[in-house]
Amino acid sequence: MLYCPFGKTGTQISAVSFGGMRFADPADINASAALIHYAHSKGINYFDTAPAYCGDRSEDIFGTALRGLPRNSFLVSTKCGRASGDELRRSLERSLQRLGVDSIDFFYIWHLMNPADWDSRRRGGAVEAALRAREEGLIGHLLCSSHMEGTALGQVLAEDVFAGVLLGYNVLNFPYRRAAVELAGQYGIGVVTMNPLRGGLIPQNPQRFRFLKTITGDDLVPAALRFNLSHPAISSALVGIATRQDIDMAVAAMEEFSPYNSAQLQQLQDNTREAFSGLCTGCGYCLPCPADIPVPKFMDSYNQLILSGGKHQAVQDRFNMHWRISPELAHRCIACGACEQRCTQHLPIIERLAELPDKTASA
Ligand code: SF4
Ligand code: SF4
Secondary structure, three states, rough: OOEEEEOOOOOOOOOOOOOOOOOOOOHHHHHHHHHHHHHHHHOOOOOOOOOHHHOOHHHHHHHHOOOOOOHHHHEEEEEOOOHHHHHHHHHHHHHHHHHHOOOOEEEEEEOOHHHHHHHHHHOOOOOHHHHHHHHOOOOOEEEEEEEOOHHHHHHHOOOOOOOEEEEEEEEOOHHHHHHHHHHHHHOEEEEEEEEEOHHHHHHHHOOOHHHHHHHHHHHHHHHHHHHHHHHOOEEEEEOOOHHHHHHHHHHOOOOOOOOOHHHHHHHHHHHHHOOOOOOOOOOOOOOOOOOOOHHHHHHHHHHHHOOOOOOOOHHHHHHHHHHOOHHHHHHOOOOOOOHHHHHHOOOOOOHHHHHHHHHHHOO
């Protein structure tokens, strides 16, 4: 296993980390805990969980597994979403108790949506409470996770509050987030990427993404992971693990790891444009919208519909779990056409917006 320094935290984390949001049968705590032990035996030392993952069972699963491992052999992270200072404290204490540790190595202010959300978290006292907990030793390092566009997230990181950041980054959405990765690197802030396989959509669409194999000579999963880790600011790719095969595949991808060279990266970037034919790249050029519709988030959710082969549940999950916005916002569209004129992919945005509420209502 490859280990990388995680920003200025002084820790070395495994280049593949274990995301605890996809256990196959979370009700079977012992089988799920055994999966964590298997990953640990393969060299994975960074384990990520959160309250509410897997029907709120994930932290208990990790607690069961981690109690059986030497404390200095793993690093664990959990999170707290939108909360007041008091609520964050209660959430943290519950996580400590469930995970069976005295200190959370990496504690995330979870899911920052936009600059206004960041501002309201600060004003609500959550950041202050987290920093106090860090002084008490209940938290090792304070980090944030976010789905914000790269430049806006970079401004949050510039405030020097966070030691690390967890963000969605993969061979498909990197233009949208790359600015944040690069700024984090400049500030010495550790970067862990989530969703490196785009929620499984990359391996599920081998034809569309065959260019990954052609250019790199790697299979799809190793190619997608190596793409992330080829960026020098990225320390680890967080992979949602459901089976031993997931672990084996991710660990194998790190054997004799070498980053892609600049020619390969340029080719990947060029080919991504073709793979995105008919898809939103998340570039954000369609904004602003006079009706205040977050068009890139809606078009990203429509991507899910295309890439999943029309599965309404996939779109609904994207709205509910990832973006946390209501598809009904699409009804605000006044069909002014401004976004379509600016869209770099020439997408039929108005038509797709009209479709999306139905695609989720009947999921
Ligand atoms: S067409 Fe609709 S979504 Fe696009 S900019 Fe106008 S109001 Fe916004
Ligand atoms: S809708 Fe078009 S312009 Fe807007 S983010 Fe997607 S690809 Fe870019």
